[in-house]
Amino acid sequence: xxxxxxxxxxxxxxxxxxxxxxxxxxxxxxxxxxxxxxxxxxxxxxxxxxxxxxxxxxxxxxxxxxxxxxxxxxxxxxxxxxxxxxxxxxxxxxxxxxxxxxxxxxxxxxxxxxxxxxxxxxxxxxxxxxxxxxxxxxxxxxxxxxxxxxxxxxxxxxxxxxxxxxxxxxxxxxxxxxxxxxxxxxxxxxxxxxxxxxxxxxxxxxxxxxxxxxxxxxxxxxxxxxxxxxxxxxxxxxxxxxxxxxxxxxxxxxxxxxxxxxxxxxxxxxxxxxxxxxxxxxxxxxxxxxxx
Numbered sequence: 554x555x556x557x558x559x560x561x562x563x564x565x566x567x568x569x570x571x572x573x574x575x576x577x578x579x580x581x582x583x584x585x586x587x588x589x590x591x592x593x594x595x596x597x598x599x600x601x602x603x604x605x606x607x608x609x610x611x612x613x614x615x616x617x618x619x620x621x622x623x624x625x626x627x628x629x630x631x632x633x634x635x636x637x638x639x640x641x642x643x644x645x646x647x648x649x650x651x652x653x654x655x656x657x658x659x660x661x662x663x664x665x666x667x668x669x670x671x672x673x674x675x676x677x678x679x680x681x682x683x684x685x686x687x688x689x690x691x692x693x694x695x696x697x698x699x700x701x702x703x704x705x706x707x708x709x710x711x712x713x714x715x716x717x718x719x720x721x722x723x724x725x726x727x728x729x730x731x732x733x734x735x736x737x738x739x740x741x742x743x744x745x746x747x748x749x750x751x752x753x754x755x756x757x758x759x760x761x762x763x764x765x766x767x768x769x770x771x772x773x774x775x776x777x778x779x780x781x782x783x784x785x786x787x788x789x790x791x792x793x794x795x796x797x798x799x800x801x802x803x804x805x806x807x808x809x810x811x812x813x814x815x816x817x818x819x820x821x822x823x824x825x826x827x828x829x830x831x832x833x834x835x836x837x838x839x840x841x842x843x844x845x
Contacts, residue, residue: 581727581730591720591721591723595718595720598670598672600741601740601742602735602741604755605744606650607684607686609644609648609651609685610648610684612651615647618641618644619645622637623638650745650746651687653776653809653810654776656810658677658689658691658692659695661675662676663697663698664814664818674826675817677700678701678702678735678739679702680703680705681704681714681723682702682713683714687716690702690714694718701717702722703723703731703734704724704725705725705731706725736757739758741771742755742758743776743813745777752784758771759800763796763803772817774807777808787801
């Protein structure tokens with residue numbers, strides 16, 4: 554006598570299916586719908602996104618690291634010792650950007666939480682990890698505001714920093730869905746010194762703005778002319794004819810938290826606080842214009 558069949562699992566509870574290639578579309582939709590539901594619940598209307606290196610430390614930590622290398626590096630080979638000292642000194646030199654990101658996020662959040670609105674405006678958002686991300690989340694947290702972390706599952710562990718608002722701590726599998734959420738709510742983008750990922754995000758937003766694919770004005774701040782002038786030559790694009798002179802108006806280069814804050818405050822006020830009121834019931838802005 555054969556055993557009676559057991560009930561098959563519901564499709565949406567079938568983990569084997571959900572983790573399979575056939576379940577990919579559902580996983581992608583989940584990384585859209587679950588954040589959307591949380592942003593609505595937390596009444597987040599829009600954001601200002603901070604990008605920059607995950608490798609920077611605060612000034613105190615960087616100085617301690619340099620002291621440790623100087624103290625404990627005597628037994629290492631000369632070449633290794635020189636490299637360790639160089640890296641530790643670079644960490645001290647770049648720590649100013651951590652402190653500046655923290656200061657700017659604090660200024661921005663202190664201003665934004667005073668805006669009379671039904672929903673939270675211009676919430677500081679990062680990738681949720683260490684470095685510049687931690688600094689910006691810390692500054693917003695210290696100012697008493699909500700702050701968002703859009704983390705990503707990577708082969709090497711990257712835990713969310715402790716300053717992200719717990720209810721706004723996200724973890725993504727798909728880079729493109731994470732990037733969607735960075736852009737979807739953003740009214741401002743602040744680019745601190747960073748590496749490949751930072752440049753990827755910068756040029757994606759600039760391309761969307763240049764090609765008129767955004768239904769809103771995004772203010773783009775490039776922070777740290779000393780660093781970026783060595784990495785990028787925006788005028789060279791114009792000289793070569795690959796972009797128009799007017800395309801450079803899409804960004805603003807600044808060198809102090811105060812200058813960055815004034816640019817963001819004035820631009821956000823002009824473009825996003827002085828227009829027509831939102832329609833009743835509207836929660837999230839649309840990013841892309843509808844085209845036929």
